[in-house]
Amino acid sequence: MTYCVALRVEEGLVLCADTRTNAGVDNISVFSKLHVIEKPGERMIAIMCAGNLAVTQAVITRVTEGIGETGEEGPDSLHTVPSMFEAARLVGKAVRSVREEDAPSLSQENVAFDASFLVAGQIAGRRLRLFQVYSAGNYIEATADTPYLQIGEHKYGKPILDRVAKYDTPVEDAVKLALISMDSTLRSNLSVGMPIDLMTYRKDALHVEMRRRISEDDPYFRMIRERWSEALRQAYRDLPGPNAPLDAPKPSGGGRLFGP
């Protein structure tokens, strides 16, 4: 399994991915799921992937090395696409071409063709955008209403994003959110594992702001984990119990859960 989350906020991007791949519980490895195509000042495209590793690696190779007819400028690749929309489209095209090649053999082994991608970044003069590409090769874009996208094991880490992530969340706060969301997932699903790849990008910078691999003993991540757990415990202790009087006027029958 995998967990990748991307926040596309007003100020920029925060991307976070775990690095565990597994074939059963007795065969786990570390693979980076965050890939960056960067030409400072001209383009910064990041791509995160979830699903069958052979499929996602084949897709990444095709979109970085190029697919399609070799024209004057060489084959289409993430190094040459003119916009983020075309980047998402190219990833979708690569997924479809890998499916054409691999799906029949995978199906003979009863393995589902499974791959999804988050494609985020900016090309000079164009908009900063974040897309999710499905295994069918189609795609959706994050918007100000829902400024984040997730792939892989998304459920455990979603409640905190649903409650807190906003389009005007600063990048620093979005980093905290991504790490909390990742921590909740790490705790509940063994097939999502450390280390974590974390990256930030500021709108119009056209280069990666920060990219970092976070291991178990990373002091910032450890602090976030510990303080967040403690803050949750404190927050729930501070909530009035079901027998406490409520501030608000009670409708008849309301207010207390226990007793008369």
Place this chain on the structure above:
Amino acid sequence: MTYCVALRVEEGLVLCADTRTNAGVDNISVFSKLHVIEKPGERMIAIMCAGNLAVTQAVITRVTEGIGETGEEGPDSLHTVPSMFEAARLVGKAVRSVREEDAPSLSQENVAFDASFLVAGQIAGRRLRLFQVYSAGNYIEATADTPYLQIGEHKYGKPILDRVAKYDTPVEDAVKLALISMDSTLRSNLSVGMPIDLMTYRKDALHVEMRRRISEDDPYFRMIRERWSEALRQAYRDLPGPNAPLDAPKPSGGGRLFGP
């Protein structure tokens, strides 16, 4: 879909279930998923269910009306079983008998046989216990190490339980936890819906302590939802940003996530 959660803490039990059933997104109804068999002073057995409604209703009918040979004391039912272990076993037996009857026809319609149950309670002179019965009719028991069990859409509501639920959590606090866990699920999965059934039981009381249907406008639940959301937002705002100095001594390279 469904979400049911049960906490079996030192002081007693807290059970919480949503009431939504759906066949697709365009056919939703309200059905109670919490059933109580109570003979005050002698037994209190509560059962919550998730899965195919026809299957779970058939199981509930069998375990309340009785299955098996009619002996001197009538057929086995939750009104007569001598222990909670036998209660879980009886539910498992009922699941298997419904499967025998319904599974072939369900399979003709490509509908999976899907049903799971939480069976909790106490019989005079015996231990308070909480079991989960699977669709295969086998079962597991909650222990002091993991004092809660969930059925249905369990992922969204699990992180808060993983972080906070302990065997020595008081019943009042376990009520808060169950409601927070339910709220996280309600927000993220449309097929889990209000109203909520909530119940508490104190060890050795042999009668229900509190049973309540909580609707959208319940002032206590609304207060929990609002304050919890606000507390989470505050807690994450209070976390130091990735550029803040850390209290702990930093290993080389550690401490700050962003430059220099």
